[in-house]
Amino acid sequence: MTHPRPGPAPVRQASLRGHNLAVVLRDVADRTALDRPGGADPSRAEIAERTGLSRATVSTMVDELIGARLLAETGPASRGAVGRPSVGLRLDPGGAAGLGLEVNVDYVAACVVDLAGAVRYHRIRHVDLRTRTPRRALAEVETLAGRAVRSAARQDLRLAGAALAVPGLVQDQLVRLAPNLGWVDVAVPPEWHRLPVTVDNESNLAALGELAANPALPRSFVYVSGEVGIGAGIVVDGELVRGSRGFSGELGHLTIHPDGPVCRCGARGCLEQYAGQDAIRAAAGRPVPPDGIPTSVAEFVALADAGNLPMRNALQHAGEALGVAIAGLVNLIDVATVVLGGSFAPLEPWLRDPIAGELARRVVAARWAPVDVVPSVLGEDAAVRGAAGSVIRAVLDDPATWINGAGR
Amino acid sequence: MTHPRPGPAPVRQASLRGHNLAVVLRDVADRTALDRPGGADPSRAEIAERTGLSRATVSTMVDELIGARLLAETGPASRGAVGRPSVGLRLDPGGAAGLGLEVNVDYVAACVVDLAGAVRYHRIRHVDLRTRTPRRALAEVETLAGRAVRSAARQDLRLAGAALAVPGLVQDQLVRLAPNLGWVDVAVPPEWHRLPVTVDNESNLAALGELAANPALPRSFVYVSGEVGIGAGIVVDGELVRGSRGFSGELGHLTIHPDGPVCRCGARGCLEQYAGQDAIRAAAGRPVPPDGIPTSVAEFVALADAGNLPMRNALQHAGEALGVAIAGLVNLIDVATVVLGGSFAPLEPWLRDPIAGELARRVVAARWAPVDVVPSVLGEDAAVRGAAGSVIRAVLDDPATWINGAGR
Numbered sequence: 001m002t003h004p005r006p007g008p009a010p011v012r013q014a015s016l017r018g019h020n021l022a023v024v025l026r027d028v029a030d031r032t033a034l035d036r037p038g039g040a041d042p043s044r045a046e047i048a049e050r051t052g053l054s055r056a057t058v059s060t061m062v063d064e065l066i067g068a069r070l071l072a073e074t075g076p077a078s079r080g081a082v083g084r085p086s087v088g089l090r091l092d093p094g095g096a097a098g099l100g101l102e103v104n105v106d107y108v109a110a111c112v113v114d115l116a117g118a119v120r121y122h123r124i125r126h127v128d129l130r131t132r133t134p135r136r137a138l139a140e141v142e143t144l145a146g147r148a149v150r151s152a153a154r155q156d157l158r159l160a161g162a163a164l165a166v167p168g169l170v171q172d173q174l175v176r177l178a179p180n181l182g183w184v185d186v187a188v189p190p191e192w193h194r195l196p197v198t199v200d201n202e203s204n205l206a207a208l209g210e211l212a213a214n215p216a217l218p219r220s221f222v223y224v225s226g227e228v229g230i231g232a233g234i235v236v237d238g239e240l241v242r243g244s245r246g247f248s249g250e251l252g253h254l255t256i257h258p259d260g261p262v263c264r265c266g267a268r269g270c271l272e273q274y275a276g277q278d279a280i281r282a283a284a285g286r287p288v289p290p291d292g293i294p295t296s297v298a299e300f301v302a303l304a305d306a307g308n309l310p311m312r313n314a315l316q317h318a319g320e321a322l323g324v325a326i327a328g329l330v331n332l333i334d335v336a337t338v339v340l341g342g343s344f345a346p347l348e349p350w351l352r353d354p355i356a357g358e359l360a361r362r363v364v365a366a367r368w369a370p371v372d373v374v375p376s377v378l379g380e381d382a383a384v385r386g387a388a389g390s391v392i393r394a395v396l397d398d399p400a401t402w403i404n405g406a407g408r
Numbered sequence: 409m410t411h412p413r414p415g416p417a418p419v420r421q422a423s424l425r426g427h428n429l430a431v432v433l434r435d436v437a438d439r440t441a442l443d444r445p446g447g448a449d450p451s452r453a454e455i456a457e458r459t460g461l462s463r464a465t466v467s468t469m470v471d472e473l474i475g476a477r478l479l480a481e482t483g484p485a486s487r488g489a490v491g492r493p494s495v496g497l498r499l500d501p502g503g504a505a506g507l508g509l510e511v512n513v514d515y516v517a518a519c520v521v522d523l524a525g526a527v528r529y530h531r532i533r534h535v536d537l538r539t540r541t542p543r544r545a546l547a548e549v550e551t552l553a554g555r556a557v558r559s560a561a562r563q564d565l566r567l568a569g570a571a572l573a574v575p576g577l578v579q580d581q582l583v584r585l586a587p588n589l590g591w592v593d594v595a596v597p598p599e600w601h602r603l604p605v606t607v608d609n610e611s612n613l614a615a616l617g618e619l620a621a622n623p624a625l626p627r628s629f630v631y632v633s634g635e636v637g638i639g640a641g642i643v644v645d646g647e648l649v650r651g652s653r654g655f656s657g658e659l660g661h662l663t664i665h666p667d668g669p670v671c672r673c674g675a676r677g678c679l680e681q682y683a684g685q686d687a688i689r690a691a692a693g694r695p696v697p698p699d700g701i702p703t704s705v706a707e708f709v710a711l712a713d714a715g716n717l718p719m720r721n722a723l724q725h726a727g728e729a730l731g732v733a734i735a736g737l738v739n740l741i742d743v744a745t746v747v748l749g750g751s752f753a754p755l756e757p758w759l760r761d762p763i764a765g766e767l768a769r770r771v772v773a774a775r776w777a778p779v780d781v782v783p784s785v786l787g788e789d790a791a792v793r794g795a796a797g798s799v800i801r802a803v804l805d806d807p808a809t810w811i812n813g814a815g816r
Contacts, residue, residue: 169773176776220652232740243742244628247773250739255732255770256666267770324663328736331658332640334651362663362675365577365655368584 017061018400023051024061025070025091025399032090032116041074041088062089068403069095069158070115070395091115096402098391099148099162099195101141102202102384105129105180105228106277108140110148111381113388114157115395117212121151122381126296134175134186142192149193160395160402162195163387164188165202167229169247173199179264180229180272200390202383203249204240206341206376207233208393209386214339214377221337222329223376224251224322225383226344228277229264232329252276254325274321277343283314297343297380304350312350319351323358330363330371341376342383348375425469426808431459432469433478433499433807440498440524449482449496470497476811477503477566478523478803499523504810506799507556507570507603509549510610510792513537513588513636514685516548518556519789521796522565523803525620529559530789534704542594550600557601568803568810570603571795572596573610575637577655581607587672588637588680608798610791611657612648614749614784615641616801617794622747622785629745630737631784632659632730633791634752636685637672640737660684662733682729685751691722705751705788712758723758730759731766738771738779749784750791756783 024047031042042050048058065071072092093116102109106128112121125144129137145162152159166188168178175186188199207223223233230252234241242248252272253265260269273279280300281287303311326338340348340355352373359371378385395402432455439450450458456466473479480500501524510517514536520529533552537545553570560567574596576586583594596607615631631641638660642649650656660680661673668677681687688708689695711719734746748756748763760781767779784790803810 169776171776177772179772234741241741244744245742245773245777247777248740248742250772253739253770253772254736255664258664258728258732265772267772270770320666324666328662329740331661332656332737332740333642333649334653334656336652362661362678364585364587364658364661364673364675365653368577368579369653369655 018398020053020057020061021065021399021403022397023053024058025065025396027051028071028089029091029396041090043086043088045086047089064403065399066092068399070399070402093118094156095158096160096392096395097152097157098388098395099145099152099159100165100205100384100386100388100391101145101148101162101197102165102387103129103137103141103181104165104167104202104383108137108144109381109384110141110144111384111388112148112152112155112157112159113385113392115392117389117392119385119388120155120157121148122384123147124380129181134181134183137181138186138188142189145192145195149195159195159391161391162192162197163205163390164197164199165205165383165387166199167202167227167231169250170199170201171246173197175199177265180227180276182264198390200387201231201233201249202227203231203233203251203341204242205233205384205386205390206378206382207235207240207339207386209378209382209384209389210339210341210376211235211238212389213382213385217339218337220335221339222326222333222335223339223341223382224326224344226275226277226340226342226347227380228272230272230276234333234335251325251329254328256321256324271321271325275318275325280314280318283317284308284311286311297346300343301346304347315347315350316354319354320358322351323355324362326355326371326373327359327362330359331365334365334369335371336369337372337374339374339376341378342380345376345379348373426806428461428465428469429473429807429811430805431461432466433473433804435459436479436497437499437804449498451494451496453494455497472811473807474500476807478807478810501526502564503566504568504800504803505560505565506796506803507553507560507567508573508613508792508794508796508799509553509556509570509605510573510795511537511545511549511589512573512575512610512791516545516552517789517792518549518552519792519796520556520560520565520567521793521800523800525797525800527793527796528563528565529556530792531555532788537589542589542591545589546594546596550597553600553603557603567603567799569799570600570605571613571798572605572607573613573791573795574607575610575635575639577658578607578609579654581605583607585673588635588684590672606798608795609639609641609657610635611639611641611659611749612650613641613792613794613798614786614790615643615648615747615794617786617790617792617797618747618749618784619643619646620797621790621793625747626745628743629747630734630741630743631747631749631790632734632752634683634685634748634750634755635788636680638680638684642741642743659733659737662736664729664732679729679733683726683733688722688726691725692716692719694719705754708751709754712755720758723755724762727759727762728766731763732770734763734779734781735767735770738767739773742773742777743779744777745780745782747782747784749786750788753784753787756781 048055069092074088093114097114100111109124169176203225219238225231232249232251253270257269261273263270456463482496501522505522508519517532577584611633627646633639640657640659661678665677669681671678
């Protein structure tokens with residue numbers, strides 16, 4: 001599609017087409033989402049009826065979306081008319097896909113999610129990135145991304161882009177600060193393997209991943225991400241609350257004891273020093289070997305399961321500190337649901353009671369506004385899944401841009 | 409206006425009229441607000457141009473709004489046409505007014521604000537309500553409200569309603585908990601002196617009062633209210649963030665030391681125990697006499713001004729605790745502006761440095777996202793002014809309801 005000369009009319013036409021493409025695609029996406037297994041694939045007539053677009057417009061848009069492999073036809077729709085059976089439509093799982101990437105303190109991860117929300121590739125590589133330079137750490141991600149890209153190609157998927165989850169403060173393409181990685185002002189390349197790369201905070205992406213994957217979740221909740229660092233993704237009415245400059249959700253740096261141990265961020269007594277993975281390890285008498293790769297959180301679970309007292313006590317104390325911080329969060333913004341994510345998800349059986357105890361004690365409105373604390377369904381995969389999902393969401397929100405550039 | 413029989417058509421007509429009345433009134437209000445002294449009073453033609461309504465519709469609406477004394481004509485508008493000079497319009501200061509009320513731990517207050525935002529009556533009565541039952545405390549408010557109502561009548565103002573600010577958790581007409589007053593589930597009468605009464609949290613109303621009174625304030629900020637208790641009103645894009653159940657902003661119950669002194673709410677180590685007025689008094693060696701009326705915060709200011717060391721130290725420690733709590737708030741929701749309100753406003757010269765120190769130390773994004781801490785322009789009057797303003801706002805948002813019921 002070309003614009004021989006600039007002017008308002010062609011632009012308006014393009015944006016109207018773009019708008020209508022998005023309306024039709026969103027309607028199908030909402031009806032056939034993974035979290036609604038019983039939903040029937042809608043017909044062109046049903047889309048026209050629900051969206052208020054004319055049947056002719058819907059047909060044109062659907063044809064274009066099928067041509068771009070964003071929609072696919074299925075068998076006759078369940079609620080076809082009496083005459084000619086109408087054909088159902090759904091998102092084409094062989095069309096656009098999103099590449100999710102994550103760099104964290106002790107692992108890198110990649111996954112590919114297709115338009116219909118199915119995970120088509122997923123790898124985690126455990127590696128202690130505290131001992132690597134940012135350049136080497138990003139090279140680890142790029143290598144893993146390369147494998148994911150090749151897998152997507154073999155599956156005939158067309159990747160629309162990549163999103164990278166980072167445990168730190170992000171501004172555009174710059175990681176301002178990732179205390180536990182020791183990163184300050186690290187620029188992420190705008191492109192890897194010819195794919196555009198965006199960067200976002202891992203707790204924010206994890207919250208979006210959890211929202212998409214867990215149909216039981218209300219549209220307003222806080223996702224608490226527990227790795228070596230601790231962060232939160234605040235979701236209100238299905239949208240992230242990013243704050244004035246995009247730096248919201250730094251739950252790990254809430255003060256638990258003003259004179260407590262020094263945190264990687266420079267302050268004293270931050271939550272991470274009581275409930276981060278390293279803090280739990282140390283409290284349980286199992287610190288990270290000086291330059292060894294730390295064992296996974298599965299070790300914590302195994303020890304706690306076996307009744308290991310130092311680990312049980314460490315989790316009890318971590319849960320109390322988490323409870324104090326989450327109580328602060330609830331007192332400030334009054335949320336009804338807190339999702340324990342990352343490594344906190346498998347540890348939830350031991351964290352649940354101390355957290356609930358502090359919430360009952362410290363949330364002023366606890367009696368009238370109880371708080372549900374639930375484990376994440378995605379656990380440590382939430383951020384990388386959310387990252388892939390954010391790429392998909394961009395295609396669903398603006399299919400015209402994808403179609404116009406799809407000849408790549 | 410009557411609806412002889414129910415049906416969709418007349419209702420739609422009524423709501424269209426209501427909508428247009430609100431659009432016209434809001435346009436005049438936005439152009440002639442107190443915080444825009446240089447703004448010209450708009451003409452009917454200008455309103456039509458800006459709102460997209462026809463001139464005939466605007467004229468009809470303006471006539472009705474003038475008849476109801478919500479609008480008043482002024483001299484010719486500055487930007488009149490070449491021909492007949494057009495008449496300017498502004499909010500009628502002699503029309504509807506709002507009654508703001510406040511019950512706090514050691515005072516009750518009332519004020520009347522007219523449609524144009526001017527304060528027409530204002531009284532504070534210092535009285536220690538901790539020694540009164542809720543019924544007696546509410547009787548104090550009702551008495552003061554009576555004086556305000558009579559003053560409004562003498563000034564030929566028509567009160568549209570009353571709003572009561574309360575330092576506690578509010579659900580509809582019920583004060584669920586006001587720890588520093590010792591109130592649990594106290595119902596506020598739906599009517600006083602024939603005026604409908606609404607109830608809201610004092611920090612929320614104070615934030616709205618400050619927003620209306622301070623044109624220098626950005627549209628997103630947090631108002632921190634410091635009385636005996638401490639609360640916060642969180643404003644994003646000009647709207648209160650109330651949380652899932654309306655209990656947001658309980659900054660006073662953020663934990664400073666998990667094992668600190670017991671708070672009136674039952675928890676340990678809440679901010680109020682370090683930076684509330686009683687805590688400052690006690691730390692400065694000037695506790696409240698057992699059943700005397702506590703002296704005002706002016707005493708704190710006088711002592712600090714005179715270089716009294718115990719008071720200076722008490723304010724330093726209060727500021728540090730406030731800084732820890734505000735750092736937590738900023739880490740969680742990333743706001744760029746914090747307003748120190750209530751008694752914190754006159755104490756700001758002594759609180760500023762310790763707060764700034766903790767923010768610099770504890771806000772992870774401080775280097776890239778600085779936080780402005782500024783004193784409130786309304787100080788202890790913010791809540792009662794915001795309460796009156798909320799009544800005015802309701803009239804501006806829905807003038808039709810006011811007009812329809814104005815024959816009272």
